Amino acid sequence: MLARKVVTRRGRHFRGYFPSRKLRRMVACESLLERDAALLLEVSPGVVSFQEQPAVIQYFDGQSLCDYYPDFEVVLADGSVFHLEVKTTAKLKSRKVATKFAAIATHYQERGLGFRIVTEQELQREPLLSNAQEVDYLMGKTSRPLPSFHELRSDLGADTITFTKAESTLGRDTVLHLIAHGLLGCDLTQPLTGNTLLTIQDGGRDDTVFL
Known part of the structure:
Protein backbone atom coordinates (compact mmCIF):
# COMPACT_ATOMS: atom_id res chain seq x y z
CA MET A 1 0.00 0.00 0.00
CA LEU A 2 1.35 3.42 -0.95
CA ALA A 3 2.02 5.99 1.77
CA ARG A 4 0.76 8.66 -0.62
CA LYS A 5 -0.65 8.82 -4.14
CA VAL A 6 2.12 9.02 -6.73
CA VAL A 7 0.48 9.41 -10.13
CA THR A 8 -1.84 12.40 -10.33
CA ARG A 9 -2.97 14.82 -13.04
CA ARG A 10 -1.04 17.67 -11.43
CA GLY A 11 2.41 18.89 -12.34
CA ARG A 12 4.35 19.21 -15.55
CA HIS A 13 6.76 16.35 -14.98
CA PHE A 14 6.52 12.72 -16.05
CA ARG A 15 4.00 10.60 -14.17
CA GLY A 16 3.52 7.01 -15.19
CA TYR A 17 3.82 3.31 -14.46
CA PHE A 18 6.45 0.63 -14.85
CA PRO A 19 5.13 -2.90 -15.53
CA SER A 20 6.86 -5.17 -13.00
CA ARG A 21 6.81 -8.92 -13.55
CA LYS A 22 8.70 -9.39 -10.31
CA LEU A 23 5.87 -7.73 -8.36
CA ARG A 24 3.09 -8.77 -10.77
CA ARG A 25 1.70 -5.25 -10.86
CA MET A 26 2.29 -1.74 -12.18
CA VAL A 27 4.75 0.42 -10.23
CA ALA A 28 3.89 4.11 -10.01
CA CYS A 29 6.76 6.48 -10.89
CA GLU A 30 7.05 10.25 -10.54
CA SER A 31 9.89 10.74 -13.01
CA LEU A 32 11.74 9.05 -15.84
CA LEU A 33 14.66 8.59 -13.46
CA GLU A 34 12.39 6.71 -11.01
CA ARG A 35 11.30 4.51 -13.91
CA ASP A 36 14.96 3.73 -14.63
CA ALA A 37 15.41 2.86 -10.95
CA ALA A 38 12.40 0.54 -11.09
CA LEU A 39 13.90 -1.14 -14.19
CA LEU A 40 17.24 -1.81 -12.46
CA LEU A 41 15.47 -3.09 -9.35
CA GLU A 42 13.37 -5.34 -11.58
CA VAL A 43 16.35 -6.99 -13.28
CA SER A 44 18.60 -7.10 -10.19
CA PRO A 45 18.62 -10.78 -9.15
CA GLY A 46 19.53 -9.80 -5.59
CA VAL A 47 16.36 -7.72 -5.22
CA VAL A 48 13.48 -9.88 -3.99
CA SER A 49 10.89 -7.10 -4.04
CA PHE A 50 10.48 -3.33 -3.98
CA GLN A 51 7.70 -0.91 -3.09
CA GLU A 52 7.26 2.68 -4.23
CA GLN A 53 6.31 5.33 -1.63
CA PRO A 54 6.37 2.70 1.15
CA ALA A 55 6.02 4.87 4.23
CA VAL A 56 6.12 8.32 5.73
CA ILE A 57 9.28 8.96 7.75
CA GLN A 58 9.38 11.70 10.37
CA TYR A 59 12.80 13.24 10.87
CA PHE A 60 14.14 16.27 12.77
CA ASP A 61 15.65 18.99 10.57
CA GLY A 62 17.19 20.86 13.50
CA GLN A 63 14.10 22.96 14.14
CA SER A 64 11.01 20.78 13.74
CA LEU A 65 9.70 17.36 12.75
CA CYS A 66 9.28 16.94 8.99
CA ASP A 67 7.64 14.29 6.83
CA TYR A 68 9.68 12.43 4.23
CA TYR A 69 8.37 9.91 1.70
CA PRO A 70 11.17 7.64 0.37
CA ASP A 71 10.86 6.74 -3.31
CA PHE A 72 11.33 2.99 -2.81
CA GLU A 73 11.71 0.33 -0.16
CA VAL A 74 13.98 -2.47 -1.39
CA VAL A 75 14.12 -6.01 0.04
CA LEU A 76 17.27 -7.98 -0.80
CA ALA A 77 17.86 -11.72 -1.10
CA ASP A 78 19.89 -11.72 2.13
CA GLY A 79 16.87 -10.38 4.03
CA SER A 80 18.13 -6.82 4.45
CA VAL A 81 15.91 -3.83 3.66
CA PHE A 82 16.77 -0.27 2.70
CA HIS A 83 14.99 2.86 1.51
CA LEU A 84 16.03 4.40 -1.77
CA GLU A 85 15.83 8.04 -2.86
CA VAL A 86 16.13 8.99 -6.53
CA LYS A 87 17.46 12.47 -7.25
CA THR A 88 19.31 14.24 -10.05
CA THR A 89 22.81 15.47 -9.37
CA ALA A 90 21.60 18.97 -10.24
CA LYS A 91 19.02 18.92 -7.43
CA LEU A 92 21.52 17.56 -4.94
CA LYS A 93 23.75 20.58 -5.61
CA SER A 94 21.09 22.79 -4.01
CA ARG A 95 22.14 23.69 -0.46
CA LYS A 96 18.54 23.36 0.74
CA VAL A 97 18.15 19.88 -0.76
CA ALA A 98 21.58 18.75 0.43
CA THR A 99 20.82 19.92 3.98
CA LYS A 100 17.46 18.15 3.95
CA PHE A 101 18.92 14.81 2.89
CA ALA A 102 21.83 15.09 5.29
CA ALA A 103 19.24 15.29 8.10
CA ILE A 104 17.30 12.36 6.61
CA ALA A 105 20.45 10.25 6.29
CA THR A 106 21.28 10.99 9.93
CA HIS A 107 17.79 9.86 10.95
CA TYR A 108 18.27 6.49 9.23
CA GLN A 109 21.82 6.05 10.52
CA GLU A 110 20.86 6.71 14.14
CA ARG A 111 18.19 4.01 13.90
CA GLY A 112 20.37 1.47 12.14
CA LEU A 113 18.22 1.58 9.01
CA GLY A 114 19.43 1.33 5.41
CA PHE A 115 19.20 4.41 3.20
CA ARG A 116 20.69 5.25 -0.19
CA ILE A 117 20.50 8.11 -2.66
CA VAL A 118 21.07 7.33 -6.34
CA THR A 119 21.34 9.70 -9.29
CA GLU A 120 21.40 9.47 -13.04
CA GLN A 121 25.10 8.64 -12.77
CA GLU A 122 24.21 5.23 -11.30
CA LEU A 123 20.85 4.71 -13.00
CA GLN A 124 21.62 5.72 -16.57
CA ARG A 125 25.17 4.46 -16.99
CA GLU A 126 25.84 2.45 -20.11
CA PRO A 127 25.86 -0.29 -21.18
Missing part, protein backbone atom coordinates in the same frame (compact mmCIF):
# COMPACT_ATOMS: atom_id res chain seq x y z
CA LEU A 128 24.02 -1.30 -17.98
CA LEU A 129 20.81 0.59 -18.77
CA SER A 130 20.56 -0.77 -22.33
CA ASN A 131 21.35 -4.31 -21.14
CA ALA A 132 18.69 -3.99 -18.44
CA GLN A 133 16.11 -2.80 -20.97
CA GLU A 134 16.83 -5.78 -23.23
CA VAL A 135 16.72 -8.26 -20.35
CA ASP A 136 13.43 -6.83 -19.09
CA TYR A 137 11.86 -6.87 -22.56
CA LEU A 138 12.87 -10.44 -23.32
CA MET A 139 11.77 -11.72 -19.91
CA GLY A 140 8.22 -11.19 -21.10
CA LYS A 141 8.79 -13.04 -24.36
CA THR A 142 9.41 -16.54 -22.98
CA SER A 143 7.34 -18.82 -20.79
CA ARG A 144 9.98 -21.54 -20.41
CA PRO A 145 10.07 -22.86 -16.79
CA LEU A 146 13.23 -22.03 -14.87
CA PRO A 147 15.62 -25.00 -14.82
CA SER A 148 17.58 -26.28 -11.84
CA PHE A 149 21.36 -25.97 -11.55
CA HIS A 150 21.81 -29.59 -12.61
CA GLU A 151 19.47 -29.19 -15.59
CA LEU A 152 21.40 -26.12 -16.73
CA ARG A 153 24.74 -27.87 -16.30
CA SER A 154 23.42 -30.79 -18.35
CA ASP A 155 22.17 -28.45 -21.10
CA LEU A 156 25.31 -26.30 -21.23
CA GLY A 157 27.92 -28.94 -20.43
CA ALA A 158 29.91 -26.71 -18.06
CA ASP A 159 29.48 -24.34 -15.10
CA THR A 160 31.07 -21.46 -17.02
CA ILE A 161 30.41 -20.85 -20.70
CA THR A 162 30.62 -18.05 -23.26
CA PHE A 163 27.49 -16.16 -24.28
CA THR A 164 27.88 -17.41 -27.85
CA LYS A 165 27.87 -21.08 -26.83
CA ALA A 166 24.96 -20.64 -24.39
CA GLU A 167 22.98 -18.77 -27.07
CA SER A 168 23.57 -21.51 -29.63
CA THR A 169 22.28 -24.10 -27.14
CA LEU A 170 19.38 -22.29 -25.48
CA GLY A 171 18.61 -19.27 -27.67
CA ARG A 172 19.23 -15.61 -26.84
CA ASP A 173 15.82 -15.01 -25.25
CA THR A 174 16.25 -17.90 -22.82
CA VAL A 175 19.83 -16.90 -21.93
CA LEU A 176 18.73 -13.35 -21.05
CA HIS A 177 15.74 -14.75 -19.17
CA LEU A 178 18.11 -16.86 -17.04
CA ILE A 179 20.43 -13.90 -16.47
CA ALA A 180 17.52 -11.79 -15.28
CA HIS A 181 16.44 -14.49 -12.82
CA GLY A 182 19.97 -14.88 -11.47
CA LEU A 183 20.44 -18.45 -12.68
CA LEU A 184 23.19 -17.37 -15.06
CA GLY A 185 25.58 -14.78 -13.69
CA CYS A 186 27.41 -12.15 -15.73
CA ASP A 187 28.45 -8.51 -15.51
CA LEU A 188 25.65 -6.43 -17.07
CA THR A 189 27.70 -3.28 -16.49
CA GLN A 190 29.86 -4.48 -19.40
CA PRO A 191 28.86 -4.96 -23.06
CA LEU A 192 27.22 -8.32 -23.78
CA THR A 193 29.38 -9.88 -26.48
CA GLY A 194 29.93 -13.39 -27.73
CA ASN A 195 32.90 -13.70 -25.38
CA THR A 196 30.99 -12.64 -22.26
CA LEU A 197 31.39 -15.38 -19.64
CA LEU A 198 28.24 -16.76 -18.05
CA THR A 199 28.39 -18.75 -14.81
CA ILE A 200 25.67 -21.10 -13.58
CA GLN A 201 24.72 -20.04 -10.05
CA ASP A 202 25.04 -23.07 -7.78
CA GLY A 203 23.28 -23.26 -4.42
CA GLY A 204 21.19 -20.13 -4.72
CA ARG A 205 20.38 -17.04 -6.71
CA ASP A 206 22.81 -14.36 -7.84
CA ASP A 207 22.79 -11.57 -5.22
CA THR A 208 23.76 -8.81 -7.68
CA VAL A 209 22.02 -5.44 -7.25
CA PHE A 210 22.53 -3.08 -10.20
CA LEU A 211 22.40 0.26 -8.36
Whole structure:
Protein backbone atom coordinates (compact mmCIF):
# COMPACT_ATOMS: atom_id res chain seq x y z
CA MET A 1 0.00 0.00 0.00
CA LEU A 2 1.35 3.42 -0.95
CA ALA A 3 2.02 5.99 1.77
CA ARG A 4 0.76 8.66 -0.62
CA LYS A 5 -0.65 8.82 -4.14
CA VAL A 6 2.12 9.02 -6.73
CA VAL A 7 0.48 9.41 -10.13
CA THR A 8 -1.84 12.40 -10.33
CA ARG A 9 -2.97 14.82 -13.04
CA ARG A 10 -1.04 17.67 -11.43
CA GLY A 11 2.41 18.89 -12.34
CA ARG A 12 4.35 19.21 -15.55
CA HIS A 13 6.76 16.35 -14.98
CA PHE A 14 6.52 12.72 -16.05
CA ARG A 15 4.00 10.60 -14.17
CA GLY A 16 3.52 7.01 -15.19
CA TYR A 17 3.82 3.31 -14.46
CA PHE A 18 6.45 0.63 -14.85
CA PRO A 19 5.13 -2.90 -15.53
CA SER A 20 6.86 -5.17 -13.00
CA ARG A 21 6.81 -8.92 -13.55
CA LYS A 22 8.70 -9.39 -10.31
CA LEU A 23 5.87 -7.73 -8.36
CA ARG A 24 3.09 -8.77 -10.77
CA ARG A 25 1.70 -5.25 -10.86
CA MET A 26 2.29 -1.74 -12.18
CA VAL A 27 4.75 0.42 -10.23
CA ALA A 28 3.89 4.11 -10.01
CA CYS A 29 6.76 6.48 -10.89
CA GLU A 30 7.05 10.25 -10.54
CA SER A 31 9.89 10.74 -13.01
CA LEU A 32 11.74 9.05 -15.84
CA LEU A 33 14.66 8.59 -13.46
CA GLU A 34 12.39 6.71 -11.01
CA ARG A 35 11.30 4.51 -13.91
CA ASP A 36 14.96 3.73 -14.63
CA ALA A 37 15.41 2.86 -10.95
CA ALA A 38 12.40 0.54 -11.09
CA LEU A 39 13.90 -1.14 -14.19
CA LEU A 40 17.24 -1.81 -12.46
CA LEU A 41 15.47 -3.09 -9.35
CA GLU A 42 13.37 -5.34 -11.58
CA VAL A 43 16.35 -6.99 -13.28
CA SER A 44 18.60 -7.10 -10.19
CA PRO A 45 18.62 -10.78 -9.15
CA GLY A 46 19.53 -9.80 -5.59
CA VAL A 47 16.36 -7.72 -5.22
CA VAL A 48 13.48 -9.88 -3.99
CA SER A 49 10.89 -7.10 -4.04
CA PHE A 50 10.48 -3.33 -3.98
CA GLN A 51 7.70 -0.91 -3.09
CA GLU A 52 7.26 2.68 -4.23
CA GLN A 53 6.31 5.33 -1.63
CA PRO A 54 6.37 2.70 1.15
CA ALA A 55 6.02 4.87 4.23
CA VAL A 56 6.12 8.32 5.73
CA ILE A 57 9.28 8.96 7.75
CA GLN A 58 9.38 11.70 10.37
CA TYR A 59 12.80 13.24 10.87
CA PHE A 60 14.14 16.27 12.77
CA ASP A 61 15.65 18.99 10.57
CA GLY A 62 17.19 20.86 13.50
CA GLN A 63 14.10 22.96 14.14
CA SER A 64 11.01 20.78 13.74
CA LEU A 65 9.70 17.36 12.75
CA CYS A 66 9.28 16.94 8.99
CA ASP A 67 7.64 14.29 6.83
CA TYR A 68 9.68 12.43 4.23
CA TYR A 69 8.37 9.91 1.70
CA PRO A 70 11.17 7.64 0.37
CA ASP A 71 10.86 6.74 -3.31
CA PHE A 72 11.33 2.99 -2.81
CA GLU A 73 11.71 0.33 -0.16
CA VAL A 74 13.98 -2.47 -1.39
CA VAL A 75 14.12 -6.01 0.04
CA LEU A 76 17.27 -7.98 -0.80
CA ALA A 77 17.86 -11.72 -1.10
CA ASP A 78 19.89 -11.72 2.13
CA GLY A 79 16.87 -10.38 4.03
CA SER A 80 18.13 -6.82 4.45
CA VAL A 81 15.91 -3.83 3.66
CA PHE A 82 16.77 -0.27 2.70
CA HIS A 83 14.99 2.86 1.51
CA LEU A 84 16.03 4.40 -1.77
CA GLU A 85 15.83 8.04 -2.86
CA VAL A 86 16.13 8.99 -6.53
CA LYS A 87 17.46 12.47 -7.25
CA THR A 88 19.31 14.24 -10.05
CA THR A 89 22.81 15.47 -9.37
CA ALA A 90 21.60 18.97 -10.24
CA LYS A 91 19.02 18.92 -7.43
CA LEU A 92 21.52 17.56 -4.94
CA LYS A 93 23.75 20.58 -5.61
CA SER A 94 21.09 22.79 -4.01
CA ARG A 95 22.14 23.69 -0.46
CA LYS A 96 18.54 23.36 0.74
CA VAL A 97 18.15 19.88 -0.76
CA ALA A 98 21.58 18.75 0.43
CA THR A 99 20.82 19.92 3.98
CA LYS A 100 17.46 18.15 3.95
CA PHE A 101 18.92 14.81 2.89
CA ALA A 102 21.83 15.09 5.29
CA ALA A 103 19.24 15.29 8.10
CA ILE A 104 17.30 12.36 6.61
CA ALA A 105 20.45 10.25 6.29
CA THR A 106 21.28 10.99 9.93
CA HIS A 107 17.79 9.86 10.95
CA TYR A 108 18.27 6.49 9.23
CA GLN A 109 21.82 6.05 10.52
CA GLU A 110 20.86 6.71 14.14
CA ARG A 111 18.19 4.01 13.90
CA GLY A 112 20.37 1.47 12.14
CA LEU A 113 18.22 1.58 9.01
CA GLY A 114 19.43 1.33 5.41
CA PHE A 115 19.20 4.41 3.20
CA ARG A 116 20.69 5.25 -0.19
CA ILE A 117 20.50 8.11 -2.66
CA VAL A 118 21.07 7.33 -6.34
CA THR A 119 21.34 9.70 -9.29
CA GLU A 120 21.40 9.47 -13.04
CA GLN A 121 25.10 8.64 -12.77
CA GLU A 122 24.21 5.23 -11.30
CA LEU A 123 20.85 4.71 -13.00
CA GLN A 124 21.62 5.72 -16.57
CA ARG A 125 25.17 4.46 -16.99
CA GLU A 126 25.84 2.45 -20.11
CA PRO A 127 25.86 -0.29 -21.18
CA LEU A 128 24.02 -1.30 -17.98
CA LEU A 129 20.81 0.59 -18.77
CA SER A 130 20.56 -0.77 -22.33
CA ASN A 131 21.35 -4.31 -21.14
CA ALA A 132 18.69 -3.99 -18.44
CA GLN A 133 16.11 -2.80 -20.97
CA GLU A 134 16.83 -5.78 -23.23
CA VAL A 135 16.72 -8.26 -20.35
CA ASP A 136 13.43 -6.83 -19.09
CA TYR A 137 11.86 -6.87 -22.56
CA LEU A 138 12.87 -10.44 -23.32
CA MET A 139 11.77 -11.72 -19.91
CA GLY A 140 8.22 -11.19 -21.10
CA LYS A 141 8.79 -13.04 -24.36
CA THR A 142 9.41 -16.54 -22.98
CA SER A 143 7.34 -18.82 -20.79
CA ARG A 144 9.98 -21.54 -20.41
CA PRO A 145 10.07 -22.86 -16.79
CA LEU A 146 13.23 -22.03 -14.87
CA PRO A 147 15.62 -25.00 -14.82
CA SER A 148 17.58 -26.28 -11.84
CA PHE A 149 21.36 -25.97 -11.55
CA HIS A 150 21.81 -29.59 -12.61
CA GLU A 151 19.47 -29.19 -15.59
CA LEU A 152 21.40 -26.12 -16.73
CA ARG A 153 24.74 -27.87 -16.30
CA SER A 154 23.42 -30.79 -18.35
CA ASP A 155 22.17 -28.45 -21.10
CA LEU A 156 25.31 -26.30 -21.23
CA GLY A 157 27.92 -28.94 -20.43
CA ALA A 158 29.91 -26.71 -18.06
CA ASP A 159 29.48 -24.34 -15.10
CA THR A 160 31.07 -21.46 -17.02
CA ILE A 161 30.41 -20.85 -20.70
CA THR A 162 30.62 -18.05 -23.26
CA PHE A 163 27.49 -16.16 -24.28
CA THR A 164 27.88 -17.41 -27.85
CA LYS A 165 27.87 -21.08 -26.83
CA ALA A 166 24.96 -20.64 -24.39
CA GLU A 167 22.98 -18.77 -27.07
CA SER A 168 23.57 -21.51 -29.63
CA THR A 169 22.28 -24.10 -27.14
CA LEU A 170 19.38 -22.29 -25.48
CA GLY A 171 18.61 -19.27 -27.67
CA ARG A 172 19.23 -15.61 -26.84
CA ASP A 173 15.82 -15.01 -25.25
CA THR A 174 16.25 -17.90 -22.82
CA VAL A 175 19.83 -16.90 -21.93
CA LEU A 176 18.73 -13.35 -21.05
CA HIS A 177 15.74 -14.75 -19.17
CA LEU A 178 18.11 -16.86 -17.04
CA ILE A 179 20.43 -13.90 -16.47
CA ALA A 180 17.52 -11.79 -15.28
CA HIS A 181 16.44 -14.49 -12.82
CA GLY A 182 19.97 -14.88 -11.47
CA LEU A 183 20.44 -18.45 -12.68
CA LEU A 184 23.19 -17.37 -15.06
CA GLY A 185 25.58 -14.78 -13.69
CA CYS A 186 27.41 -12.15 -15.73
CA ASP A 187 28.45 -8.51 -15.51
CA LEU A 188 25.65 -6.43 -17.07
CA THR A 189 27.70 -3.28 -16.49
CA GLN A 190 29.86 -4.48 -19.40
CA PRO A 191 28.86 -4.96 -23.06
CA LEU A 192 27.22 -8.32 -23.78
CA THR A 193 29.38 -9.88 -26.48
CA GLY A 194 29.93 -13.39 -27.73
CA ASN A 195 32.90 -13.70 -25.38
CA THR A 196 30.99 -12.64 -22.26
CA LEU A 197 31.39 -15.38 -19.64
CA LEU A 198 28.24 -16.76 -18.05
CA THR A 199 28.39 -18.75 -14.81
CA ILE A 200 25.67 -21.10 -13.58
CA GLN A 201 24.72 -20.04 -10.05
CA ASP A 202 25.04 -23.07 -7.78
CA GLY A 203 23.28 -23.26 -4.42
CA GLY A 204 21.19 -20.13 -4.72
CA ARG A 205 20.38 -17.04 -6.71
CA ASP A 206 22.81 -14.36 -7.84
CA ASP A 207 22.79 -11.57 -5.22
CA THR A 208 23.76 -8.81 -7.68
CA VAL A 209 22.02 -5.44 -7.25
CA PHE A 210 22.53 -3.08 -10.20
CA LEU A 211 22.40 0.26 -8.36
